[in-house]
Amino acid sequence: MFDILSMIFWAMVLIVILVGVHEFGHFWVARKLGVKVLRFSIGFGAPLWKHTAKDGVEYVFAAIPLGGYVKMVDEREEEDVAEEDLPYAFNRKSLVVRSAVVAAGPLFNLLFAIVAYWAVFVNGEIDIKSYVGELAGDSIAAVAGVRENDRIVSINGDATPGWNRVNQALIEAAMREQPAQLILEREHEVERGVVLTNAMLSPLREGQASLQKIGLAPRFPTLPAIIGAISSGKAGERAQLKPGDRILSANAQEIAAWKAWSDVIRAHPEQEIQLVVERGAEQIQLTLRPDAKDEDGKVIGFAGVGSAIPDGFMDEFRVLDRYGVLEAWPRALHETWRMTKLTLSGIWSMITGRMSVHNMGGPLTIAKIAGDSAGGGFSFFVGLLAMLSITLGVINLLPVPVLDGGHLFLFLIEAVKGSPLSEPVMLQLQKVGLIIIAAIMFLAIYVDLHRFFGM
Template sequence: MIEGPGFLLSVLAFLLALGPLVFVHELGHYLAGRRFGVKVEAFSVGFGREIGGFTDRHGTRWKFGWLPLGGYVRFAGDMNPASQPSAEWLSLPAAERSGTFQAKPLWQRAIIVAAGPIINFLVAILILAGFALAYGESRTPPTIGLVGPNSAAAAAGLRPGDRILSIGGRSVDTFDDVARYTRIRPGEASTIQLVREGQVQTVPVTLGTTTERDRFGNVFRLGQLGIGPAGRVIEPVGVLEAPVVAVRQTGQMVGMMVDTLWQIVSGRRPVSELGGPISIARASGEQLVLGPQAFVFLVALISINLGFINLLPVPMLDGGHLLFYAIEAVRRRPTDPRVVEWAFRGGVMAILALMVLVTANDLGSLGLWRGLSGLIG
C-alpha cells in the first residue's frame, strides 16, 4: 500500500487540476463573447473576494477569488443571474446596449454559453489523443478466453470461445466494452447476446459483485462478470487517427457518467457515492503521487466531468441557459422573465443542496461522522 499524499500535496494537486480547467472553461465563454462583440467586464477564477488581478486595455478585470471552486465571466448587461433583459438594461444608451450579451441574436448567445463546456471536452480530447499516440489503443476482441469458477459468467453458462455481440442491449466491439458495462453495475440482472459455434444465442446473467482496494486503501464496489480474454491486443494509433480515438473515448466516458447518474436518480446506486471538492482533492493528490501520466489522465476525466455537469439542464448552469434558449427558439419569443427567475432560484437551491450533500459525503469519507458518533456514544 502506498502512503497517502497528505493534506498540502492534495491541496496543491487540486489547484493544479481544477484551476487551469476552470480557466479554460471561462476562456471559452470569453473568446466566444469577444468574437461576437460582447464587452467583458470581469473574468474571475474562483469566487468571493478578489485576492489579485489586473484590468486590461479592453476594460476587462482579470482576477482571482479566494474560493477556488469555480469561476465566471461577467458580460456587459449581465444584471441578473438569468441574463434576462431588465429595466436597467433597457435604459442603457443604444450604442452601449449593442455591446451587451442580451442584445445578441439567440444563436450567438447559445454559442457563447456552450463554448465553456465545449472547450472542456476539447481539452480532454487533446489529452486522450496524446495518450493514444503514446500508448496505442486497446482493441482486444470480445472473445472469451477463460471463465472464472463460481463466477456470474459460469452461472450463466458462458464458455471459452464465445464471442460477445452485445450486453444489456448494447453492442460490443472490444473486450473493454464489456468491462465498462459490468464495472458500474454490481449485482444487476442483464442479458448477453453471443456467438457460439456459429449460432447466435441470448443468455440471461446476473452480474457478480467484487470489492477492490486500490494502492491507497480506497475501497470500491464493482460489478464483475468473471471472464478474461484469450490475449490482449494493443494497436498503435497514428496522428490522424488519434483525435478520432480520443473523441470515441470521451463519448464512452460521458456514457458512463450518464449511466451512473441515472443509477443514482433511480435509486440503484447510493447517493453516498457522490463526492465533492474534498474527494476531488484527495484523488488529485493520489494520482499526482502515482506520477504525471496518472495525474494528467485524471485532469482529462475532471475536464469531461466539468463539461458534462455544466451541460445538465439545471438553471444556473450553462445547460439551464441553453434549455431556455431552446424553448425560446421553439416559441419564437423569450420565456416569461418571472418563470426564468423562479427557475433559477430553484436551480440555486438545488445546487446548494447538492453541495451540502457532497460535502457531507466527503466528511463522512474522512471518518468525521464515525468519530462524532463515537464521542456521542
C-alpha cells in the same frame, strides 16, 4: 500531513484547469460574436491577482478557486450601461448568439477531453496485463466460469489488453444494465466465452464500483518474503528484523511468499510468532509480537514492515497501451463519446434509483483521486482531467436553472413563446435551481463523509 497538502494542491490544479477551460469557452465565443466582456475570473471572492488588458478586459484569479465566471455587458445586471456599449450587450444579441455563448462552456469541456485523451493515447498508458488472479470458489466471476490465470481478451467486442480497460468495460455494462460477454484465453487452450449477466453485475451499481465485488482481481507475480522498510517503534523493529531479511518460517510454517507472511501476521494480533530468518549467510531465530489494529470491525495483526521489491519485479506483467499521433484522434473521439454516454447513463440511473448515490464523488473523493493520479504520472492525471471535463460539461448541460443547460432551456421557451419569461418567474426558477444544486452538493459531501469516516 504532506499527503494531505499534496492532495489539496493537485485538486486545486485540476479544478483551475477545468474551470479555466469552461469559462474560456464562454469568453472566446462571446468576443468572437460581438459581446463585450468586462471580466474573466477564475474563482470567487477577493482577488489574489488581477490584470487589466489594453482592451479593457479584467483578468482575475480569486481566493476561492471552486468555480469561475465571465462578466459581460448586460443591461439586466447593470443599471448604467454606457451608450456606446449597448450594441455589444449580451441581452441585446440574437437568440442564436446568446445560445452559442452559453453552450460554449460545456462544448469546450468536451473538446478539451478529446485533446486530453489524444495526449494520453499518444503518451501511452502503462497498465497491468488482464490476467485473472486468485478467485474465491463462490465468487460471482468463478460461478460464471472465469478461472484463475485466464486472460481477458475482450469484453463486448472491445479489446482489453489491461485491467483499466477491463474495469471500464464492466462498469459500463453494469451502468447500462447490460450483460458482459467476456472472451477468455489460457495457455494451450482455445478461446472461450463467458457471460456475466446483468444480475451478476448489479453489485457494481451499489456503492463505489469495484471489481472485487464480483471476485475479479489482477494476477501479480509472487513477491518474496524479504523485508524492506521497517517503521520505527513498531513490532518489526522491536523483534529486531532488518531490511534484507528473508522470512523462512513462522511458527514452524514454511513461508514462500510475502502473502503467506502477511496472512500469518494478520492472524496473530498481540500473539508471539517464532520466526526463522535468513540474514546474509546465516539463519537466526527471532520472536515477533504483532501489534493489533482494527480493520472494518475486525482486529488484525500489524508488524509495521514493508516488502522489498526486486528490480524489474512487475516488468512481465505490464503492458503499454499506446497509439500513433494520427490513429490516436479517432480513439480519443470514441473515448470521449463513450464517457459522455456513460456519464449520462450514470446520472439517469441515480435519478431513477437503479444505481446507488454512493457512486457519487464529492470534494474529498476528487482530492484523493487527484493526488493519486498525479502520483501515477502524466497519463493518469491527464486521463482524470479528461473524464472530469466530460462530467463538468455534461452536468452543465442539464436543464437545471442556473446551469448552462437551464439557460439554454429558457432560450428554447423564449423561441417557442416569442418572448422571454417575466423577471419574477425567472427569479423563482433561479431559486429552484440553487436549491437543487445545494442539495446535490450536500449529498456529495455526505457520501464523502460516509466513505472516508463512516459518518
